[in-house]
Amino acid sequence: MSTPAFPLRITAKDLLTPSVCRFELRAPDGSALPAFTPGAHLTVHTPSGAARSYSLTGDPAERDRYVIAVAREDGGRGGSVSLVDDTRAGDELAVSAPSNSFELRPSQRYLLIAGGIGITPIRAMFRHLRRRGADVRLVYLTRSPEHTAFLGEFTVDDETVVLHHSGAGAGRLDLWPYLAEPREDTRVYCCGPAGLLADVRALTMHWRPSRVHFEDFAGVAGTDGTALPFRATWRPTGQTVAVPADTTLLNALRDAAIEVPSSCESGTCGTCRVRLYAGEPEHRDLVLDADQRRRFVMPCVSRAEGESLEIGPDVATSGEYPAPADNQ
Numbered sequence: 001m002s003t004p005a006f007p008l009r010i011t012a013k014d015l016l017t018p019s020v021c022r023f024e025l026r027a028p029d030g031s032a033l034p035a036f037t038p039g040a041h042l043t044v045h046t047p048s049g050a051a052r053s054y055s056l057t058g059d060p061a062e063r064d065r066y067v068i069a070v071a072r073e074d075g076g077r078g079g080s081v082s083l084v085d086d087t088r089a090g091d092e093l094a095v096s097a098p099s100n101s102f103e104l105r106p107s108q109r110y111l112l113i114a115g116g117i118g119i120t121p122i123r124a125m126f127r128h129l130r131r132r133g134a135d136v137r138l139v140y141l142t143r144s145p146e147h148t149a150f151l152g153e154f155t156v157d158d159e160t161v162v163l164h165h166s167g168a169g170a171g172r173l174d175l176w177p178y179l180a181e182p183r184e185d186t187r188v189y190c191c192g193p194a195g196l197l198a199d200v201r202a203l204t205m206h207w208r209p210s211r212v213h214f215e216d217f218a219g220v221a222g223t224d225g226t227a228l229p230f231r232a233t234w235r236p237t238g239q240t241v242a243v244p245a246d247t248t249l250l251n252a253l254r255d256a257a258i259e260v261p262s263s264c265e266s267g268t269c270g271t272c273r274v275r276l277y278a279g280e281p282e283h284r285d286l287v288l289d290a291d292q293r294r295r296f297v298m299p300c301v302s303r304a305e306g307e308s309l310e311i312g313p314d315v316a317t318s319g320e321y322p323a324p325a326d327n328q
């Protein structure tokens with residue numbers, strides 16, 4: 001695994017809405033937890049065996065606990081349902097250390113847009129920026145007050161907060177007035193359901209891409225209508241495997257008896273990371289940052305832009321093979 005898991009105890013568990021459950025996690029011995037920054041997420045190994053990533057919604061200054069909020073969706077993948085249904089306060093969960101692919105970057109102004117459970121990283125960012133006295137505006141979109149996690153924190157008489165409920169005939173909020181003018185002094189951070197992300201992507205086409213940031217924990221797919229076949233060479237053995245269009249790189253390696261650990265298999269947890277030695281990957285994951293993408297590939301979802309890749313074990317965790325130069 002890219003980050004070793006360690007045990008945390010559920011010290012509190014309560015419902016924020018009929019479908020969103022808050023968990024407070026602490027070290028069993030009460031020791032300080034690894035630090036995190038606003039926007040970071042945690043990978044939790046749920047009782048079902050599936051690993052799922054959840055944004056840390058608490059205060060990064062609190063080193064004695066992590067707080068996450070989990071949406072339980074009947075039609076969703078099993079991990080979150082299992083976490084809500086099959087755990088209780090006092091249980092221990094294996095958790096991987098926080099990592100952040102939705103990092104707050106310096107800016108004069110911030111526009112934060114959250115839809116539904118997407119409030120979790122945005123809440124940590126909003127509270128952090130407010131505490132620093134930053135110029136920040138929050139647009140928080142939900143179905144109804146009943147389905148609004150942390151409702152009490154976001155009052156309508158606060159000029160920096162736009163709270164909109166689409167139910168009871170109100171319909172969707174028109175985001176164009178907030179995004180019409182592309183501003184060089186503003187960064188946009190958006191987290192929420194796929195429809196909201198698509199809307200904000202469309203409405204910010206005229207913004208500089210580096211000013212607009214998205215977080216999507218729904219995961220991605222390694223095979224779809226756009227996937228093309230390629231070859232992968234496993235550097236430690238020199239073995240070359242064919243990766244058909246309808247197979248992930250991870251499964252092609254497995255079929256060739258090359259074992260790479262995995263968990264979410266949707267590009268969100270970081271478990272399957274392998275080293276990149278040659279070739280141009282088509283990165284589809286939601287884990288690696290721009291610098292890491294020059295050196296690593298997530299084989300559960302990522303593919304090749306060209307005909308081949310050369311890859312090997314993640315040296316950071318396996319210690320089996322020498323690291324490539326950073327610029328490879």
Ligand code: FES
Binds near residue numbers: 261265268273
């Ligand atoms: S298994 Fe989770 S990112 Fe690949």
